[in-house]
Amino acid sequence: xxxxxxxxxxxxxxxxxxxxxxxxxxxxxxxxxxxxxxxxxxxxxxxxxxxxxxxxxxxxxxxxxxxxxxxxxxxxxxxxxxxxxxxxxxxxxxxxxxxxxxxxxxxxxxxxxxxxxxxxxxxxxxxxxxxxxxxxxxxxxxxxxxxxxxxxxxxx
Ligand SMILES: CC(C)(COP(=O)(O)OP(=O)(O)OC[C@H]1O[C@@H](n2cnc3c(N)ncnc32)[C@H](O)[C@@H]1OP(=O)(O)O)[C@@H](O)C(=O)NCCC(=O)NCCS
Numbered sequence: 001x002x003x004x005x006x007x008x009x010x011x012x013x014x015x016x017x018x019x020x021x022x023x024x025x026x027x028x029x030x031x032x033x034x035x036x037x038x039x040x041x042x043x044x045x046x047x048x049x050x051x052x053x054x055x056x057x058x059x060x061x062x063x064x065x066x067x068x069x070x071x072x073x074x075x076x077x078x079x080x081x082x083x084x085x086x087x088x089x090x091x092x093x094x095x096x097x098x099x100x101x102x103x104x105x106x107x108x109x110x111x112x113x114x115x116x117x118x119x120x121x122x123x124x125x126x127x128x129x130x131x132x133x134x135x136x137x138x139x140x141x142x143x144x145x146x147x148x149x150x151x152x153x154x155x156x
Contacts, residue, residue, distance in 0.1 A: 010046030
């Protein structure tokens with residue numbers, strides 16, 4: 001049976017687990033200090049996914065920013081053991097709903113060209129390519145695709 005997951009707002013107490021997740025999920029992880037700054041920024045919202053049961057632990061997280069009606073997905077990750085079970089999709093759906101609630105019309109994000117799993121996740125959620133940033137990433141150096149999706153606020 002699939003392990004149940006719970007999505008909730010991220011708290012500063014989640015910082016060490018999120019920083020460990022960064023190191024596990026990315027070749028060029030954000031530092032704990034950079035993540036801590038997100039918690040001090042009122043334009044940023046963060047969500048975590050926790051595995052259910054008594055040994056509740058971090059399974060994934062997402063951070064997004066909303067400024068002047070425009071949103072950006074800053075980071076999203078699901079720990080390797082929890083992938084392929086819909087957690088990334090749930091995190092993305094929830095954060096898009098929260099951005100919509102903050103009056104965001106368009107949401108942007110960047111993704112490595114080679115990141116098939118993330119690109120499919122975003123395509124399935126209605127994101128479409130709108131640009132390319134050459135050599136945007138390091139470790140390894142790689143182009144970023146810029147994707148955009150409109151939210152309800154502008155579609156109404
Ligand atoms: C991208 C990531 C967040 C997806 O999380 P996940 O929980 O495995 O995703 P889900 O199970 O919700 O899958 C949602 C959709 O993503 C796509 N997808 C997910 N994993 C995939 C894979 N390995 N290969 C191809 N497509 C994949 C599929 O379209 C899937 O829909 P489906 O189940 O109907 O086929 C996860 O792979 C991850 O953390 N990767 C490392 C960090 C990262 O790259 N973050 C994105 C930075 S831009």
